[in-house]
Amino acid sequence: MSELPPCPDVALMRDLSETRRRFHRTPELSWTEYQTTARLCEELESLGFAVEWGQRLYARAPGNPPDPETDARAWQRAEQALGADNRYLAAMQSNRTGLVATLDGSGPGRVFGFRFDIDALPISESDAAAHVPAAEGFASAYPGIMHACGHDGHLTIGLGLARRLAASRGRWNGRVHLFFQPAEEVAGGGAVFAELPQLAEVQLFTTLHLGILDRYRIVFDATWIAARIYDVVYRGLASHAGNAPQAGRNALLAACQAVQGLYALPRHSAGMSRVNVGRFRSDNAHNVIADEVHFRYEVRGGDDAICDFMAEAAERVLEGAARMNGVEWQRSVFAEFSSCPNSRALAERIAGLAQGLGLPQALLQDSFQVSASEDAGYLIRRVREQGGEATHLILGSPVGGGHHSPTFDFDEQLLGWGVLLFERLVTEG
Ligand SMILES: [Zn+2]
Ligand SMILES: [Zn+2]
Incomplete structure (x- = not known):
């Protein structure tokens, strides 16, 4: 079995690990990602991204919002953490969570879209000593809620990518839209975000999930049922x-x-x-x-x-x-x-980039069908219908406890590789 080599950029890894652990501590359920959205908006704006969030993203109401009590608790927690006058929070009333962050490079070029889901699950996180988040002090601070699917890792890759692209803005062309999508676990956010005008101009769309497999493999054409x-x-x-x-x-x-x-x-x-x-x-x-x-x-x-x-x-x-x-x-x-086939040409191109980054051939896998469902299918379908290319990657690895379990945990080295791979897709145009 091939092991994943450590990400060569040690400073990047340190930042990503700190970010992931910070978000892991404050998980929020589908359609209640108030604090998560506000924190992402704040950092992305400070990096120079144009950020849209709240009511403006919603042509229609979320189809399957949580019960009012659950929602009120999440709102209160966000107000306590951020302050009741937080400028991002005010526009998110009634479950209008998630955001789109946009950055233009130095010249005209292609429009890239990356989607990261941000929601957690109604699971009580383990306090067992063998569970790394508990042992190292970054387990969920919110009873009964846990990032048990790795979406804290996904949003961390999104933020890490944003930091790199902002820092290298003069050295790449085109436009990048980062979609931080709510409510993947209840299959609601994907359908809403598929209708966004920002997605309508995307030519190259990529999303990812980490974990999922029983071995280290990077899959470039992953389909879901x-x-x-x-x-x-x-x-x-x-x-x-x-x-x-x-x-x-x-x-x-x-x-x-x-x-x-x-x-x-x-x-x-x-x-x-x-x-x-x-x-x-x-x-x-x-x-x-x-x-x-x-x-x-x-x-x-x-x-x-x-x-x-x-x-x-x-x-x-x-x-x-x-x-x-x-x-x-x-x-x-x-x-x-929905389930939608990926674009082979884009999958093959990203596989080539992974080789260029020095990832061993034995880690690279062409395709895989996951026996579970993912609402990114709506975004992939939309991009493909409008003539763009789209694919779903898996940064595959064994995970602690299995997805959706109280001892779920993942190898943070995946975060660094995810950022480097996505960054290269943009910088190579
Ligand atoms: Zn999940
Ligand atoms: Zn997931």
Whole structure:
């Protein structure tokens, strides 16, 4: 197994490690990245970037915001940390988080876009001595919230790239947009950021995820599977389960039959597919024919067409179970992840740059399909539809505990390589 060589720029590594640890301590959930956004805005403006944040980025409201209590707690924490009169915070009311930072080089050239997700997860971070953030004193300061997917690392790469590009501004051409995107974990931010006017002019778009793999590998053409997540409600008619079961219409029975049917969906030969029901709820008394059930399910597919196939088959199952029991049903989209193929030419170009940086050939991997979903697919699709090139990289490595676990941690050397690779993409035009 190839090991990752240490990043040759020791001063860069020191800065990146300090930045990552600072952001790791103050994780914020999807759509509540108030403090994170404000801190990023402040530094990026001081570097000379033109920064847009808050209401101006939102043509429409976030589709799946957190519950009001969670949101209020995050807002209070941000006010305490930054001061209630913080100039960035004021424009972020009602979950308008994230930002776009733009810098022009010394002359005309191509328009680059880089996307970094910034949200954390509702997980309590481990305090075990073997967990590096706990042992070295930079574990989450916020109970029940943790950067357990590495997005603190992603935003650190974005900030590190910004510092380098600002310092070398006279030596590169074109324009760079850095998209610090909120709410990746709930699949909401990608769809909103895909509509931004800044993205509409991007010709070369790149994003990345660190970790993911069980070995050190830099993947230049990483694809993710599409997913659709739905909320369902079945509504029947309540009646006494002993006296008059014939008078009821059993929503619970219908929903149970629907769940069985979902797991028995036919599959598609063209690629992978998945189905899962992760939440199911019916609060009726034992002696009542249940009249209301709520559940949430997801289908996934290796590409959008397979995902559509699964979603349509699921709809027939839900409809059939409802009709068998004479109950009404409705479904609404909770979240969606699109899957879009990358541009081969851009992936190959970045692979060449990685070789030029001195990364060993054995570490470089052409492509990989991740059995999970990523809402950067919306941005990649948008850039490709407008004639630009786009690709998703993985700075692959084993991670502590696995993604979304209380002991998640990653090798900070990945941060340095990420910055150097992205910087070279811009400086080589
Ligand atoms: Zn994640
Ligand atoms: Zn992630």
